[in-house]
Amino acid sequence: AREGVERLGWLLETYGTYEMNGIAFCDGKEIWWLETIGGHHWMARRVPDDSYVVMPNQQGIDSFDFKDAYSKQKNNLCSKDLKQFVEDNFLDLSMDGKFDPRAAFGSHDDADHVYNTPRAWYMLRYFNPKAGCWDGENARYTPRSDDLPWCMVPEKKITVEDVKYILSAHFQGTPYDPYLSYGDRSMAGEFRSIGVNRNCVLGLIQTFENRDALEWIAFASNAFNALVPFYTDVEQTPAYMADTTQKVSTNSFYWCSRLIAAMADASYKESLIWIERYQNSVAAKAHALLKEYGRQIEQAPEEEKTALRQKANQAISDMVEAATVDTLDQILFELSSRMKNAYARSDA
Structure with missing residues (x-):
């Protein structure tokens, strides 16, 4: 480093x-x-x-x-x-x-107080909630504070899931959540969310002192996507992850993620449960596959490690493709059921 x-x-x-x-x-x-x-x-x-x-x-x-x-x-x-x-x-x-x-x-301009400092405030608030200095009239730090700490000691160890959650955040649990559906909505959407519509690629590098590094990848709006791990130091990437062109296709993890995000946003209340199940399922199965292949890679001769990493990456890609296709089906159904030309009579 x-x-x-x-x-x-x-x-x-x-x-x-x-x-x-x-x-x-x-x-x-x-x-x-x-x-x-x-x-x-x-x-x-x-x-x-x-x-x-x-x-x-x-x-x-x-x-x-x-x-x-x-x-x-x-x-x-x-x-x-x-x-x-x-x-x-x-x-x-x-x-x-x-x-x-x-x-x-x-910089300390007015745009910072809408675009930048609120995001840092929410992240610090998430990792150090017991500090008790984030909310209320006498808060030490607010979404507009120019003196937010550059670094802090978290109150617990930070997991991959914590990083995914915080980079997907849209100020849940605060009056600033653009998806807020109850109470006073006068401040909903006041600040630029972390997980926004134009998120394109999220990359999380996980390094270890004596193990293979991992790169976790997610595409499209972080609020609705799934984070997937892949081994580095390989010569080939699964087609579902690699073969992305400008042509929209359900054979691409990128385009599927984009489609899910756009439709889930438009049917947020009904689709949220499917997004949560999707993200949790992919995370759990990914960890299981990392555990399975991690042992094999560690014990394999050096000349076989690259092939095993690629085999693991393909298994992970196959898993997330199945989960993504299923989620796309569920979200599409939810949004289709709420089209403006819907009619109650059950006929053709």
């Missing part, structure tokens, strides 16, 4: 970039978070082993240790002239002498 940061850092210093971006690097032992500042400047921090980071589309690192970055580089890395750049342009806005990169380089 550190080597990835150093390589990208060199590229940025050499060629530059026209915009700010955040990039995560991970391996089996550590995670680093790099942020480009624009031009030839960048900084990165090592994510503490017991912590998580949530970062919407804005500058996120809220503290930085220049002393470490220019000496031991244990937890901080940056472009060679970043400190001088800050000093030359009077970018240190702190009152206590502790440099705040978010204040120096980040």
Whole structure:
């Protein structure tokens, strides 16, 4: 992970970039978070082993240790002239002498308070609900707070299912849920949801110190899709996952996911139960297949591992294809039953 940061850092210093971006690097032992500042400047921090980071589309690192970055580089890395750049342009806005990169380089405009900070607020609130600082008139943090923590220690270990849930979220349990069907709906849809209609691809990289890495994949709106694991380090990908063209087809996991999402949104109340069953079923069966094939891959000779990974990926693809086709059938029926030209008389 550190080597990835150093390589990208060199590229940025050499060629530059026209915009700010955040990039995560991970391996089996550590995670680093790099942020480009624009031009030839960048900084990165090592994510503490017991912590998580949530970062919407804005500058996120809220503290930085220049002393470490220019000496031991244990937890901080940056472009060679970043400190001088800050000093030359009077970018240190702190009152206590502790440099705040978010204040120096980040945005704090009105659009952030609709598009970005609400998403970070909801994620932090989900992983640390007992902190008791998220809701009410005297809340320490709100959906419009510019000082949300860059990283926090969660109240329990975070699972793949937690990540899927939070990246599918539309502010459930708050007045901001666009699907809210009861009570005061005056604030429903006020903020940009995390799971939105134009989600295209969700990729979750799961690394281990002494096991094969996994890449979990989902297509279309996260609120309605299923997250599926696949082994990496393979030479072939199942056709249901790979053969996606611009032609809409039920032979494609991508297009099936798009169709399910559009129809489930239009029949949300009736279709939600089918979406929940679909997501839970795929998750459970995926874990079972990972357990089955994981043992075989670990025990197999090195020259047989690639073929076994591909066999596992095909089994997982076959499983999710069957579940997806069944769910598409159920959602299509629910939406068809609510067409505007429906009639009660039971005849042809």
